[in-house]
Amino acid sequence: MTAKDSIDGQKIATAHRETRGNVLVWSATADYLETNAMTVGAGRSFNDLEVLDARRVALLGMDVADVLFPGEDPINQPIRLRGRNFTVIGVFQRRGSFLGLGSQDNLVVIPVTAFAPIYGKSNFRFSIATNDPGDLSKAQDEVITLLRKRRNLAANAENNFEVFTNDTLTKTFNGLSQVITVATFGVCLLRKRILAQFATEAVVLSLVGGVIGILFGFSVAFLGRWVLDFPTQVPAWAVLLSLAMSSGVGLVFGIYPAARASRLDPVEAMRAE
Numbered sequence: 001m002t003a004k005d006s007i008d009g010q011k012i013a014t015a016h017r018e019t020r021g022n023v024l025v026w027s028a029t030a031d032y033l034e035t036n037a038m039t040v041g042a043g044r045s046f047n048d049l050e051v052l053d054a055r056r057v058a059l060l061g062m063d064v065a066d067v068l069f070p071g072e073d074p075i076n077q078p079i080r081l082r083g084r085n086f087t088v089i090g091v092f093q094r095r096g097s098f099l100g101l102g103s104q105d106n107l108v109v110i111p112v113t114a115f116a117p118i119y120g121k122s123n124f125r126f127s128i129a130t131n132d133p134g135d136l137s138k139a140q141d142e143v144i145t146l147l148r149k150r151r152n153l154a155a156n157a158e159n160n161f162e163v164f165t166n167d168t169l170t171k172t173f174n175g176l177s178q179v180i181t182v183a184t185f186g187v188c189l190l191r192k193r194i195l196a197q198f199a200t201e202a203v204v205l206s207l208v209g210g211v212i213g214i215l216f217g218f219s220v221a222f223l224g225r226w227v228l229d230f231p232t233q234v235p236a237w238a239v240l241l242s243l244a245m246s247s248g249v250g251l252v253f254g255i256y257p258a259a260r261a262s263r264l265d266p267v268e269a270m271r272a273e
Contacts, residue, residue: 007119012064012108013080019067024107025081027115033059038109043075043090046111054113059090061105079108082118086110210246217242 011021030048033040046057058079065074074088095104144159151160 010081010108012068014068014078017068019064022106023064025115025119026107026109027112027119028109029112033109038095039093040090041093042073043088045090051111051113054117055111056084056086056114057089057111058086059092059109060088061092061103061107062094063103063106064108065091081108081110084118086114206246206249210242213246214242 006024006026008024009021010023010025012019012023012025030046030051032038033045040059041062043059045059046055050057058081060068060074060079068074068079069077074091077088079086079088092105092107092109097103148159153160
């Protein structure tokens with residue numbers, strides 16, 4: 001069983017450079033990295049003795065290493081966390097983003113015993129791994145029993161801590177997958193409707209313009225007949241031809257931008273509209 005605590009929104013600095021205030025600082029025991037599949041790409045991880053002695057050593061994610069030590073070897077270099085000096089002993093392999101939601105490389109990991117004097121204890125977590133998958137349920141029950149005892153919970157009281165398992169993660173991913181599926185279906189429907197929406201708007205606007213033009217024509221003919229006594233009139237075929245022409249022009253010049261908009265990102269298409 002391994003453990004960690006963490007705090008987000010931290011700045012990490014050297015004598016010459018500083019990160020933005022968005023770095024995640026983890027604390028961990030020596031075995032935490034191994035049980036959570038975090039691989040050190042350069043240097044090494046800290047050991048049990050360094051955890052026991054609260055040594056100020058640190059492992060960097062690649063995002064932090066790139067900012068603080070561009071083109072340099074960060075191993076054995078000093079960094080500062082809230083004014084305390086730490087020595088970089090390792091750099092993690094790059095892991096990239098998680099489901100496109102955020103980088104997994106913008107972090108610093110230090111021994112759990114060095115974390116508490118600086119950041120305090122806020123969100124302590126345990127990670128359990130067994131050699132035999134069949135023993136995992138038993139190990140989980142033992143940890144839950146131990147935590148309930150440490151927290152002095154009555155036998156009929158609910159747990160005041162959360163337990164996350166592989167099944168929990170599976171349910172979370174399944175729920176996220178369903179949301180993405182529904183959202184994708186909605187986007188597909190929206191893309192199909194964009195073309196029809198833009199084309200319809202173009203025809204309607206053209207018809208409105210045609211009607212305004214016809215009213216203006218009737219007004220001019222009426223004034224000519226009333227003021228100048230000209231025998232003016234507007235034939236029905238001219239009215240129909242005007243409406244057809246205005247609708248045709250609107251449709252022709254509306255199809256191209258509508259087709260182009262239908263290929264855009266829906267949010268950008270709505271913003272352009």
